Amino acid sequence: xxxxxxxxxxxxxxxxxxxxxxxxxxxxxxxxxxxxxxxxxxxxxxxxxxxxxxxxxxxxxxxxxxxxxxxxxxxxxxxxxxxxxxxxxx
Amino acid sequence: xxxxxxxxxxxxxxxxxxxxxxxxxxxxxxxxxxxxxxxxxxxxxxxxxxxxxxxxxxxxxxxxxxxxxxxxxxxxxxxxxxxxxxxxxxxxxxxxxxxxxxxxxxxxxxxxxxxxxxxxxxxxxxxxxxxxxxxxxxxxxxxxxxxxxxxxxxxxxxxxxxxxxxxx
Numbered sequence: 341x342x343x344x345x346x347x348x349x350x351x352x353x354x355x356x357x358x359x360x361x362x363x364x365x366x367x368x369x370x371x372x373x374x375x376x377x378x379x380x381x382x383x384x385x386x387x388x389x390x391x392x393x394x395x396x397x398x399x400x401x402x403x404x405x406x407x408x409x410x411x412x413x414x415x416x417x418x419x420x421x422x423x424x425x426x427x428x429x430x
Numbered sequence: 431x432x433x434x435x436x437x438x439x440x441x442x443x444x445x446x447x448x449x450x451x452x453x454x455x456x457x458x459x460x461x462x463x464x465x466x467x468x469x470x471x472x473x474x475x476x477x478x479x480x481x482x483x484x485x486x487x488x489x490x491x492x493x494x495x496x497x498x499x500x501x502x503x504x505x506x507x508x509x510x511x512x513x514x515x516x517x518x519x520x521x522x523x524x525x526x527x528x529x530x531x532x533x534x535x536x537x538x539x540x541x542x543x544x545x546x547x548x549x550x551x552x553x554x555x556x557x558x559x560x561x562x563x564x565x566x567x568x569x570x571x572x573x574x575x576x577x578x579x580x581x582x583x584x585x586x587x588x589x590x591x592x593x594x595x596x597x598x
Contacts, residue, residue, distance in 0.1 A: 341492035366461075366535040367565050369494075373530075376494040393492060420489050427489035 341374075343393045343420075343429050344400050348411040350388045362407060375399040391417070393429075432457065432513055440516050445547065445554025445577040452544040454558075457510050460537030462498060467534065470502045498532035503569055507560055510540045511573055519577040520589040526560060526571020536564040542573065550592045552583045 352358040359382060363369055369377040375394040382388055388409065392400040397414060404411050418430030464482065471481045479486040480497050487493045511521035532538065539562070546557040554577045562569040576585055 364535070366533065369535075370533065376488070378488050378494075393488070422485040422489065425485050425489075427485070429489055 341393045341395070342397070343378075343391065343417040344397055344414050345417055346388075346390045346392070346400065346404055346409070346411055346414045348388055348390075348404070348409045348413075349386065350407060350409045353388055354382050354386060371399065371403050375403065377403060387412070437513060437516060440513075442516075442518050443514065443577060444580045445549075445556070445582075446580045448544055448547065448556060448577070450544050450547060454514055454542045454544075457506075457513070457540040458537065459506065459540065460564075462532065462534050462536050462538070464496055464534050467496055467498055467502075470499050474499075474501060476501065493533075494531065495533040495535075498536070500528050503528065503532070503562060506538075506540060507562065507569065507571070507573070511542065511558075511560070511575055514542065515575050515577060518585055519575060520585050520587075522555075522574045522576055522589065522591060524560065524571060524573035526562075526569045528569060530564070530566045530568040532564060532568060538568070539563045545572075549579070550595055552579065553577075553585060553592070554579045554582075555595070 353362060363380055371377065375392065377390055377392050379391040380388065390404070392403065394400050400414065416430065418428070420427040420429055464484070468482045471477065476499060480491055480493060481499055482496055484496055487496045507524055507526060508521060511524060515521050541563065542558045542560045544556050545559050548555050556575050556577060558573045558575065560571050560573045561567050576589065578585055
């Protein structure tokens, strides 16, 4: 399973109500059986960050398109550190 | 979720009152949280990290999140059938498949529909289609329950299925 980080902007997602509505339901972040939006961050400068694992980047691109994101970049992830746990995911 | 008090006060459902096609009231559970999963892991001493360690589940196993245990699902369907049959009926048998993962955030609807009814040795038998849905059917299966016939004989405890049905 490959992983990517997208950086971009999503109008209205800096409001908690909208952010929740876009992401709370399981089907919104678990797009299909092979595509999961694992994390989404709303940054202080108005940009958004989303992390996805999927069989292909096209599946992530499709989610970003459906959600109305203006994407600056989508980049593969090689390694992840989470609170001291290191994962080689590249 | 059915409360203990509701079960205590539950009126008996009789074989006579159910027709083929009858849909039983569903049991809705959720949205599930990691606490539900951890509680079950602790209760049955299942320490596989996919059930409580989010980072391990996502970054090592490539899963969408921590996973609901198959054994938990296996406990829910019989419990649902038992609740339908209370106080004097009997959930005889159930079998089902595990077809989809469940994760925190999912809300599950447990359901049963009567597909066949028949009498044997003075007892009422219902064959059922059963399952557990979130946005997909996660556990399709079949079950057979025994309900008392109105003014008929009591279902023996422990229940011993009629030989004719066991050998069929």
